[in-house]
Amino acid sequence: MNTATTTIPVAGAHHGDHHGHHQPSGVLRWITTTNHKDIGTMYLTFALIMFFVGGLMILAVRVELFQPGLQLMRPEFFNQLIGVHALVMIFAALMPAATGFANWQIPLMIGAPDMALPRVNNWGFWLLPPAALLLTLPFVLSLFGIGDGALATGWTMYAPLSVQGGFGVDFAIFAVHLLGVSSILGSINIIVTIFNMRAPGMTMMKLPLFAWGWLITAFLLIATIPVLAGAVTMLLADRHFGTHFFSAAGGGDPILFQHLFWFFGHPEVYILLLPVWGLMPHVISTFSRKPIYGYKAQVYAFMAIGVLSVVVWAHHFFTVGMPTPALIYFMFATMSISLPLAVLFFCWIATMWRGAISFETPMLFALGFIVLFGIAGLTGLVLADVAADAQYHHSYFVVAHFHYALFAGGIMGVMTGVYYWLPKWTGRMYSERLGKLHFWLTAISFNLTFMPQFFLGLAGMPRRIPDYALQFAEFNAISTVGAFVLGFSQLIFAWNVWQCAKGGAKAPAKAWEGASGLEWELSSPPPYHSWETQPQVA
């Protein structure tokens, strides 16, 4: 990928009422902003706050699971915590973080003045706080004796449990609707920006891989979020308007909900991971001081994964009783995803091959990501095996697997991106010492938390149950200790980011010696309208 540029005056940004206009200040600036960097900052800040909110919920769960028996909470409250933890982490932490990256980076990386639809961009963000409020409000209301608490069905909201559940389900349904609208707005904006705002000369096959990863993500969101919206709308109708979508008495079927939910739910995994896979090659190339290996192969792998991800959904419920041909199809289709995924892994490793590698914090996180996310991929292959899945289904093995995918793959990928681009965003360097401490504490305590859960699952401990047999006690105790170290080491991250923004050492325009790409040609931090003059890409 050649990103050599010569700056010629081609295009930039103009305003409704020319220059000299006044920008609102204080809170109003953040409420009204149409600037992609302001909105990106809001997305990332919101994601960090909700990351701690979701984390506190699951720490309460881990305390309950520290010993066998019920000691801290009622089982109903336990059920609410696990379901809302998942929804918060997926929809209010990981997805907003990825969208924050897109907002900050895509205009910088493709040479655009801003996102293509700035007001829509603002709306996409400001739908998130109301949605998060809807998710968590039932907890508060139940303290005042109103209702019976939040969604208590697990995040998958399976019928018939969710049809019979309390009003927390209604709150979750509308939270999902608002979050869905936000995702679709964000996706439309990103697609339009990539198609229409690229600098002259930047053909699609010169597009940075991060933008490619997000482009496929955006297509997946547009293809699947409306199906989730349809599914929860049917659920709402079954709950309140007398329909029988998920009830056999009327000719419906609870399994229909699982099909609709996982038609969204499985691509959602790739929605969470593709932005991270897109940023990985940039980081690895920078700290290996070598160009990205296999650019085209990675683009085609993104596409292949995007297509495959929407045709494998039923592997989430192999045990539900499907015809054998369906089981076999979904098994092999699922396993075939490992081929393009392996292409990505080998491209990342080949990028490092014989490079002059240095181990700054982003590179440490990238390497940790490759190893730990590799474990997620390999255990995923095991789960995709229909025969073996009968043992693993709904056990802690699954919990461990998807936390290797979504914490080690998703969250650690996000950490990689934050450390990598923080100097660009703030114009200042973070503390490398704290960053490395954060990495090692995270990597070790993450494994301490989730590795035992593989063994728990293999030994037969079911997920989503607040009590367990005595034989599982040791592994659960270890997992809880790990979870607390993991949770509290994230405070180092928050502190490091805060200190960096407040007064770190000044960062140059090109913050990393080995970095390449348009974003490093702008000052750190970049000017308010990123590329007032579009660069010409050779």
Added chain:
Amino acid sequence: MSAITAKLENPSYFVPQPTVYPFLLSSGLFALTLGFILKMNDYPPGPWIMLGGAGIIAYVLFAWFGRIIGESQGGAYRDWEDKSFRYGMIWFIASEVMFFAAFFGALFYMRTISVPELGAMQAAHGTTLYPGFTGAWPSSGPKGPLFTPMSAWGIPAINTALLLSSGVTVTIAHWGLLQNRRFQLNAGLFATVALGVAFLILQAYEYHHAYTELGLTLAAGAYGATFFMLTGFHGFHVTLGTIMLSVVLGRTLKGHLTPERHFAFEGIAWYWHFVDVVWLLLFVLVYWL
């Protein structure tokens, strides 16, 4: 490359001023949904909160679209921005396609899998929870109420004719716009709006007929649920389309939109054709077959 040429003609891209509308719209949606949840669960302030939310949303729609129309008339949008709107509309309609796909998927699933399987329990397992249930379509399920399915060749056939005609009239209006024949534009748009309103009136009559005479309600099992959810969401989209077309008609009567710059018209025309195609699928798959 045409994209680059377009950029060269445009000195710069329009980045709008800070705006409070999206925040207000989200607040309105929050109140609307919160009020709806409370209402469904019989908490007294629900309807009032909903009303407040709906009021905020209505205000924002007027104000936000008003500002966009003002910007458009002021010449803020040129080829580069126009292209963004077009891409945006295309992908918005794509998401709508997937929304309807979920409900069509539910229809196919119930019709070809869950209902026949419930009917075949005796044969497959030697016992059944629902003796006498054959699983024939249309069905309200083994425990559903008796009902008469909606015949395709009454109101639905007339509605098909109305919507297909409206697709023609909107195209006639488009030709008028492109050749700057304003009467043809206004008359075509007016006819399209009128056909949309006629469709909605007939659909309201059809629903009344279904509820009062056919025993066909939302609670009529698989058939009732898919029938009303599919035709209902379609009718909701026709309503939105009719409102949007009326706004465009109001604008063309004031002399807005030129042969060169008229995304507002084309975006809604695309939307209208999309709603048309959904109806054709509904007519064939829900009413007819």
